[in-house]
Amino acid sequence: MKKIIANIFVATGxxxxxxxxxxxxxxHKNIGAAIYNAKGELLQPExxxxxxxxxxxxxxxxxxxxxxxxxxxHHVYVNxxxxxxxxxxxxxxxxxxxxxxxxxxxxxxxxDGSYDAPSGRGFFADKYHxxxxxxxxxxxxKKTNGWGFFNFGHHAPPxxxxxxxxxIDSCAGCHQANAEKDMVFTQFYPILK
Ligand code: HEC
Numbered sequence: 670m671k672k673i674i675a676n677i678f679v680a681t682g683x684x685x686x687x688x689x690x691x692x693x694x695x696x697h698k699n700i701g702a703a704i705y706n707a708k709g710e711l712l713q714p715e716x717x718x719x720x721x722x723x724x725x726x727x728x729x730x731x732x733x734x735x736x737x738x739x740x741x742x743h744h745v746y747v748n749x750x751x752x753x754x755x756x757x758x759x760x761x762x763x764x765x766x767x768x769x770x771x772x773x774x775x776x777x778x779x780x781d782g783s784y785d786a787p788s789g790r791g792f793f794a795d796k797y798h799x800x801x802x803x804x805x806x807x808x809x810x811k812k813t814n815g816w817g818f819f820n821f822g823h824h825a826p827p828x829x830x831x832x833x834x835x836x837i838d839s840c841a842g843c844h845q846a847n848a849e850k851d852m853v854f855t856q857f858y859p860i861l862k
Contacts, residue, residue: 701748701766703804703817710831711819714802717768720746724858729774729792731781739823740782741771741798745858751805755861761805761851763815771799771823799823802832803844803852810834813841816852 751765777784818840821828
């Protein structure tokens with residue numbers, strides 16, 4: 670009996686350690702929580718398309734001299750437990766994971782890349798084409814203002830399985846200089862206002 674109780678105790682302790690401490694009531698599992706390998710690289714998040722979808726910025730080639738850095742739709746998702754905390758507090762807690770997936774435009778006959786749909790001429794999503802991730806952990810990523818930045822490839826799936834944290838120059842610097850709130854471009858997501 671004692672052994673069983675001890676095992677339960679160990680199991681609960683482990684579960685608590687895996688949970689992010691910032692989820693206020695301590696009972697959240699934090700779906701989509703960041704997982705790292707022994708080298709400290711982030712494992713590619715799974716199931717992120719089922720998280721909370723917050724918006725889809727678009728910087729098409731047609732409006733960027735034919736050479737947009739990211740000509741695809743940028744589909745952005747936040748892990749649901751962190752999103753709930755944000756709604757309650759207006760802050761991104763440690764344990765927030767934001768995934769941005771690039772989605773190619775459906776090719777059309779026009780030079781600007783637009784396509785004729787029954788609803789009108791415009792831009793419509795076609796195929797998945799890359800993924801970037803941000804993870805908030807104010808201790809682990811102190812040097813990059815509390816967020817880790819990871820690139821899982823700019824190509825069709827499958828994306829790479831693990832990614833190391835990117836340098837300040839390649840990601841965090843631009844977010845720090847331009848994003849409205851805590852490294853996140855909340856100015857482009859009405860649901861985060
Ligand atoms: C030159 C500026 C710049 C750089 C460099 C940059 N980003 Fe961003 N990022 C943006 C902008 C602007 C948005 C929001 C609008 C958009 O997606 O076009 C954004 C959005 C994001 C989002 C969605 C959350 C949010 O804040 O809107 C993630 C995740 C992200 N970037 C990850 C990365 C990663 C990873 C890198 C490095 C590999 C990176 N970014 C480099 C400007 C930048």
